[in-house]
Amino acid sequence: MKRSIFPLLGVAVSAALFQSLALAQNEEAMTKEVAASPFAPKPCDSYSNYKNDKGETVYPLWGSLKPLDFGSREVTFNQAGVRSIRQIPTPGVHPRIFFTPDDLPDVRRRVKETRCGQEAWKNILSWTEMMKGNYDDTADYAKPDKTLGGWQSLHARVPLSRLGAPLGSTAVNGSKWNKSDNAAALYKNLVDGSATNCPAYYWNAFSLEAFRSLIENDEKSAKDISAAVCTALKLGQAEREAKMIADKAAATAKNKTYEDVPPPQPVGAFQLAFCYDFLFNWLTPDQKKAIHDELALGTWSHDNYGTFNNATTSRSNWATFSYWLFEVLGIEGEPGFNALKVRGMYRGWRDLLTYGWFLSGATFEGEAKNQLGMDGVILFAMREKEYGFTNLCGHPYLQAYANKFLPHSSNPMQTGFHKYDLLGGSRAGKGSFSPCDILGLKYMFPEDKEIDWVYRQSVGDDYSQVPDRPDGYFNGLLFFTIFATDFDPGNGDVSKLNLGNTFFCGERALMMTRSGWDKDAAQLNMHVRQANGGHPFSDRNGMMLAGAGRIWSPNGYANFKTSENSVVSIDGKSQTVETPGRLVDFVDQPLATFAVGDAKYCWDWQWKRLEKRGGYYTRDDIETKKVAIPPGFEPEMHSINDFAFKKLEYPYLKAPFFELPSWILPAGALTPIVRSPLYPVQRAFRTAGLVRGTHPYMLALDDIQKEATPHHYDWNMTLERDIQIASITKNQDGTTDILLTGSDPDQKNPKAKEITPPTLPAGSTIPDGQPMLLVRVLDAKGIGTPFVEENPNQTDSKRYSPVRHLVIPSDSVSPDFKVLIYPHHQGTPLPVTRWDSSRAQLSINWDDQQDTAVFTNGTSGKTHLTLNRKGNSQPLISLTREPEPLP
Numbered sequence: 001m002k003r004s005i006f007p008l009l010g011v012a013v014s015a016a017l018f019q020s021l022a023l024a025q026n027e028e029a030m031t032k033e034v035a036a037s038p039f040a041p042k043p044c045d046s047y048s049n050y051k052n053d054k055g056e057t058v059y060p061l062w063g064s065l066k067p068l069d070f071g072s073r074e075v076t077f078n079q080a081g082v083r084s085i086r087q088i089p090t091p092g093v094h095p096r097i098f099f100t101p102d103d104l105p106d107v108r109r110r111v112k113e114t115r116c117g118q119e120a121w122k123n124i125l126s127w128t129e130m131m132k133g134n135y136d137d138t139a140d141y142a143k144p145d146k147t148l149g150g151w152q153s154l155h156a157r158v159p160l161s162r163l164g165a166p167l168g169s170t171a172v173n174g175s176k177w178n179k180s181d182n183a184a185a186l187y188k189n190l191v192d193g194s195a196t197n198c199p200a201y202y203w204n205a206f207s208l209e210a211f212r213s214l215i216e217n218d219e220k221s222a223k224d225i226s227a228a229v230c231t232a233l234k235l236g237q238a239e240r241e242a243k244m245i246a247d248k249a250a251a252t253a254k255n256k257t258y259e260d261v262p263p264p265q266p267v268g269a270f271q272l273a274f275c276y277d278f279l280f281n282w283l284t285p286d287q288k289k290a291i292h293d294e295l296a297l298g299t300w301s302h303d304n305y306g307t308f309n310n311a312t313t314s315r316s317n318w319a320t321f322s323y324w325l326f327e328v329l330g331i332e333g334e335p336g337f338n339a340l341k342v343r344g345m346y347r348g349w350r351d352l353l354t355y356g357w358f359l360s361g362a363t364f365e366g367e368a369k370n371q372l373g374m375d376g377v378i379l380f381a382m383r384e385k386e387y388g389f390t391n392l393c394g395h396p397y398l399q400a401y402a403n404k405f406l407p408h409s410s411n412p413m414q415t416g417f418h419k420y421d422l423l424g425g426s427r428a429g430k431g432s433f434s435p436c437d438i439l440g441l442k443y444m445f446p447e448d449k450e451i452d453w454v455y456r457q458s459v460g461d462d463y464s465q466v467p468d469r470p471d472g473y474f475n476g477l478l479f480f481t482i483f484a485t486d487f488d489p490g491n492g493d494v495s496k497l498n499l500g501n502t503f504f505c506g507e508r509a510l511m512m513t514r515s516g517w518d519k520d521a522a523q524l525n526m527h528v529r530q531a532n533g534g535h536p537f538s539d540r541n542g543m544m545l546a547g548a549g550r551i552w553s554p555n556g557y558a559n560f561k562t563s564e565n566s567v568v569s570i571d572g573k574s575q576t577v578e579t580p581g582r583l584v585d586f587v588d589q590p591l592a593t594f595a596v597g598d599a600k601y602c603w604d605w606q607w608k609r610l611e612k613r614g615g616y617y618t619r620d621d622i623e624t625k626k627v628a629i630p631p632g633f634e635p636e637m638h639s640i641n642d643f644a645f646k647k648l649e650y651p652y653l654k655a656p657f658f659e660l661p662s663w664i665l666p667a668g669a670l671t672p673i674v675r676s677p678l679y680p681v682q683r684a685f686r687t688a689g690l691v692r693g694t695h696p697y698m699l700a701l702d703d704i705q706k707e708a709t710p711h712h713y714d715w716n717m718t719l720e721r722d723i724q725i726a727s728i729t730k731n732q733d734g735t736t737d738i739l740l741t742g743s744d745p746d747q748k749n750p751k752a753k754e755i756t757p758p759t760l761p762a763g764s765t766i767p768d769g770q771p772m773l774l775v776r777v778l779d780a781k782g783i784g785t786p787f788v789e790e791n792p793n794q795t796d797s798k799r800y801s802p803v804r805h806l807v808i809p810s811d812s813v814s815p816d817f818k819v820l821i822y823p824h825h826q827g828t829p830l831p832v833t834r835w836d837s838s839r840a841q842l843s844i845n846w847d848d849q850q851d852t853a854v855f856t857n858g859t860s861g862k863t864h865l866t867l868n869r870k871g872n873s874q875p876l877i878s879l880t881r882e883p884e885p886l887p
Helices: 014-021 027-036 101-113 116-130 181-192 202-215 219-253 269-282 285-296 323-329 338-356 374-381 395-406 435-442 450-460 476-482 600-604 619-623
Strands: 417-418 427-429 502-505 510-514 523-527 542-545 548-553 568-570 582-589 592-598 605-609 673-677 681-690 698-707 712-721 724-731 736-742 771-779 785-791 804-814 817-825 832-836 841-846 849-856 863-869 878-879
Touching: 014 374, 101 116, 116 181, 116 202, 116 476, 116 771, 202 219, 202 269, 202 476, 219 285, 269 285, 269 323, 323 338, 323 374, 338 374, 338 736, 374 435, 395 450, 395 502, 427 712, 476 771, 502 582, 510 592, 510 681, 542 771, 542 817, 548 804, 568 698, 582 878, 592 878, 600 605, 600 681, 681 863, 681 878, 698 863, 712 817, 724 785, 724 804, 724 817, 736 804, 771 832, 804 817, 804 841, 832 849
Parallel strands: none
Antiparallel strands: 417 427, 502 510, 510 523, 523 542, 542 548, 548 712, 568 712, 582 592, 592 681, 605 673, 681 698, 698 817, 712 804, 724 736, 736 771, 771 817, 785 804, 832 841, 841 849, 849 863, 863 878
């Protein structure tokens, strides 16, 4: 098979080169080492590829890599509390990807002695025994039964249906398919080499069987799975070859050139590398060569995100996709191994931690689409001495994420974590939430109590949320078994961790605050969003609400439009997802925590990122005015710091967005941002926060106005799917009470497909103690009748499920919404509120708690707020700061 552009390299990387790379301490020395690599003149099929003006793909050369380019942001590493980890053995010694031969006794101990390991081991046996046709659904490894006979009458604790029935198999007389001869026969044929088919998912189980054979020192099984892997490899290679021939013929028929390049993934992908690593000492010479050559064929020729692009814009979650790291490390130090690829991936990982995370611990890109890649962090830590790496566990932003952000992102009921943007939500994390990250943190920080508590929330008190699948971007089940670790059973009281009630990130403009750490606590998150990742929503000033033992208004899952989020919309229009909001004020006091956001810019302007046809824009294009700006647009000359509440002195934060470096193209490439008018407004402030005490409550003040004529405004609050209106009452003082409850008050089935009616049926009785939410509209001009709307958004291709939300409409010049929100239980006294319009004061009273809110008009059009409490000599909080004008 001809490889014209990327010839296969049979190059052995010498021990001397490894040593010299590890000892390189400065840019000059590293530059020399890069140039000395046999891969330096070779092209890389890169994330940073681009088309030139002839339409040809331009590949960066490995020799252009700058492994020590970590950008201008200063980071001080701290390795205190980080586990000391054993370094890799010399080349040719296996296993080596995740652990060494010297680690093997401890891995075996963890599998046997930890609850985590025991649960993971049962999951592994479920997959391996099914694959081999030996599955016994009465065995201990099959319990508890989670499938309830739902597939092929099978009882299992893992989703075995993903394996797929072997070709031609049928259930006979109701028997389970694996207990027919088909599964056993297929595996036997894979072992003896006569198989003509291998289900794709089998590769995921192959690595588990290879690992099981190693842990149990099962020589016969190891030789069987080695043979099965090689048979499946040949079948995959033949299928690939046939496809290449067909593709070449199709290109020729269209008079197009067929580019013959190495495959982007080996047959079996990273699972093949795990099989090679675990089975190495049992493989025959021919088997070793076959697997090695497949791994060496293409794994050298592509990078991972973050290898060649600008360091300061290395903020994509793609940087920590670890599958390519597993593949290249499978043949580490052997012929065909590209050490520059490992160095490039380390650069991407480290730059992501520096620019994709903030000092507070919050992330640049919404957490639901981000990951630390702790599986990779551990692999790099094992190679500190070999490559001269700094252990990334010492990165201060990683530690802040683990110790500050993650605990505070837990919802009050401890049923999951709040995550933002696409695939987000308020119950993420039970098993599916970046499992390798949580376990990796627990393993690498064994004595850290905050991490231990978060780990417990993730795996569950009974470890039932240990990963049960071996697929995806990483084999989470394999990772959990190798690093199996138990939480401290005496560390369950989060109130003893002294976390405080509030998390705040001034760079991202995110506030998460709560009334306490009990499961009935009220919680309010406000996301002004002055930093955007790749999957954001149109939700500047959005809120999340929880309290009285449940979620009321969750973070969005796929809420791309403003009306689908807990913000105010105008005339059915939407903010854009690109433009930043501005945090105006943040005050955190013992009895109240508030933030003030300004969404005006998001209504005023929309952004467009410019890409050049053929090549890319450079600073010279900016200076010589060669950037092609579309009609109706103008350069966006504001900088990150212009919008930021927390301003830092790094030059890249002061540069205009019109000179923005590309997030993906090679360093030096720019993607200028330009702007055009969207739906300009006079003002769009939100002041929101939580007041603590015997009766914790929230306030939301929205000062929003399109112009001097009336418009339609909707005050939106996203709701959980079971939330219903219990009653709407127009009070004599002009306020409106909306009482909400849920048909699933204990939230036992939050993902139920059945949609409850938006209004509680007439005559319904709400039991005492059931969670309730009072939404009291204190003031709103032109208010209409509130209602709950189910927005299916069937025309939105990005919509995954309908969005239920409470809508408070207003037709006015400026509604000036003032809303009190009080989570409580049925039977609990509601606050008595009274307006004193002459003094612009609001009393908020219970028998044992009397507060007064004082409102004054700011010069910017923002309402200032001061809260006082009877018996307190000082205000609970005062928010009088005016926004700084944009340059």
